[in-house]
Amino acid sequence: MVTRVTLPNAPRGRPRDSRAHQGILTATAELVTELGYAATSIGAVAARAGVGKDTVYRRWSGKAELVYEAVFTETEAAPAPDTGSLVGDLTALLEALIQEFSAPAAAAALPGLLADFAADPGLQARIRSEFLAPAKAGLMAVFERAAQRGETDPGLPVDLVLDTLAGAVLFHVGLVGEQPGRQLATRLAAMVGRGIETR
Amino acid sequence: MVTRVTLPNAPRGRPRDSRAHQGILTATAELVTELGYAATSIGAVAARAGVGKDTVYRRWSGKAELVYEAVFTETEAAPAPDTGSLVGDLTALLEALIQEFSAPAAAAALPGLLADFAADPGLQARIRSEFLAPAKAGLMAVFERAAQRGETDPGLPVDLVLDTLAGAVLFHVGLVGEQPGRQLATRLAAMVGRGIETR
Structure with a gap:
């Protein structure tokens, strides 16, 4: 009693x-x-x-x-470290995203959770405004440093790059269910980094 | 009667x-x-x-x-046209993918369908072996032509590029639910094309 x-x-x-x-x-x-x-x-x-x-x-x-x-929303994401280069910063950001998406609870939740969010107009709006907000803040910091170093032009399409990185990780880790090899962040960062840097 | x-x-x-x-x-x-x-x-x-x-x-x-x-599986996807350049071919391939993913039945089905496939080990294996197979065949044809023109090196990571393109379109069109603007295929193709072409 x-x-x-x-x-x-x-x-x-x-x-x-x-x-x-x-x-x-x-x-x-x-x-x-x-x-x-x-x-x-x-x-x-x-x-x-x-x-x-x-x-x-x-x-x-x-x-x-x-x-x-x-x-x-229970863990506070650490800000992306300043590695001194666009590709280095993108690699660090992607490693954090891959780690977040492949944690057991996240991996188990992601496809069904995103489907439920996408099916409800009120929740769907929160995918960009809340779910992707921390990653977007990290990406904007990366782009700001890259622009200051002259690696990129100002005015990069942040949402497009974000959808590309998040979509690639979601597809690879969350949907197809492949273990993210050690090369995933490096190769994806190299490809996208080359694709957006100033020549 | x-x-x-x-x-x-x-x-x-x-x-x-x-x-x-x-x-x-x-x-x-x-x-x-x-x-x-x-x-x-x-x-x-x-x-x-x-x-x-x-x-x-x-x-x-x-x-x-x-x-x-x-x-x-009811409609036969047309092979990606030979536009004469890597970025042009990727744009055409992305336009077809965006059109396929944003058709009313596909847009309504995609997030929940992929979640159900991802949650069942037997179905999950078919995401790569069946669902992505036509897009992969198209991408391999694009890469072969690009390598023949000397635009890319051989041995590009086809699955990584495929996950990136399909993931970006899925995220943008299927999950966030944004209307794909006319620029989506062009900008995504330019970014990824620059990211993989030989300099």
């Missing part, structure tokens, strides 16, 4: 809310990794986190939003 | 089977376009095609395989 002691001046609700919130996110990431995206249900998440389904639905509109938060 | 007349020497079963087969594929493409991939069910396909669900399951393992055949 659990006896709950409430301290008179403790902020009510918050700590327990915050623990429940974190427990739901942890249960979600675990279930997606164990069962895959399609087989993960809000009911199973709630059961593992020890809360009611209504507690989950009070915070998230549905499975896609919940999985997105649990798998992709 | 329908009276069925069987001619004594007509091949039995085939014509009716073939009509049923085509009717199922047509119903599938229509429903995916109207309802989206997730909301299309084998039951609804069978009802619209006027057959039993068992007739569908006798031919296809499930929804993913059926939708793949209905949406992506």
Whole structure:
């Protein structure tokens, strides 16, 4: 039997809310990794986190939003390091993207999660505005340094390059399911870097 | 009331089977376009095609395989034209890929279909061996002509370039859902073409 002691001046609700919130996110990431995206249900998440389904639905509109938060927003991406060259910076950025996309929970979630986002107009808009935002910020920093070094012309099509890098990694790692060899980031960075640098 | 007349020497079963087969594929493409991939069910396909669900399951393992055949294998892709340059050939190949991916049934099917293929090991292997095979054949012809003209070195990484082109188009058109502007094929072809050509 659990006896709950409430301290008179403790902020009510918050700590327990915050623990429940974190427990739901942890249960979600675990279930997606164990069962895959399609087989993960809000009911199973709630059961593992020890809360009611209504507690989950009070915070998230549905499975896609919940999985997105649990798998992709919990870790802070480190800014792309300044390697001194466009191709070096792109390689570092791609290595981080490949690592993020091939982590067990992310790899299990990605295709189904993106399909659910793409099928819902409200969520679809968030693929660019939220899902791709950290990678875009990193790419813009890389382009700014490259322009300062005179490696590229200003006004590169950031979104096109971003779709190309993210799309290539998604296709290779997330869809075809091939293990990303050590050469993937290097070769992709060399190809795209050569394709956009000033001659 | 329908009276069925069987001619004594007509091949039995085939014509009716073939009509049923085509009717199922047509119903599938229509429903995916109207309802989206997730909301299309084998039951609804069978009802619209006027057959039993068992007739569908006798031919296809499930929804993913059926939708793949209905949406992506019914039209024969024309070989990429010989434009006389690597960038020109890549542009033509990308224009065809963009047109294929943004046709109504394909656009509605792609994200959910690829997620279902990626989630099943048996189907996942067919993304490269079947789904990407026509585009790969086209790309190999483009590379062969480019090597003969001395624009590229032999031994280009065909799969990497293919994942990059297909991934970029999938991301831009299929996931983010942006209308492919007239510049998409040109700019992507210029970037990737510059990235792989011999200097």
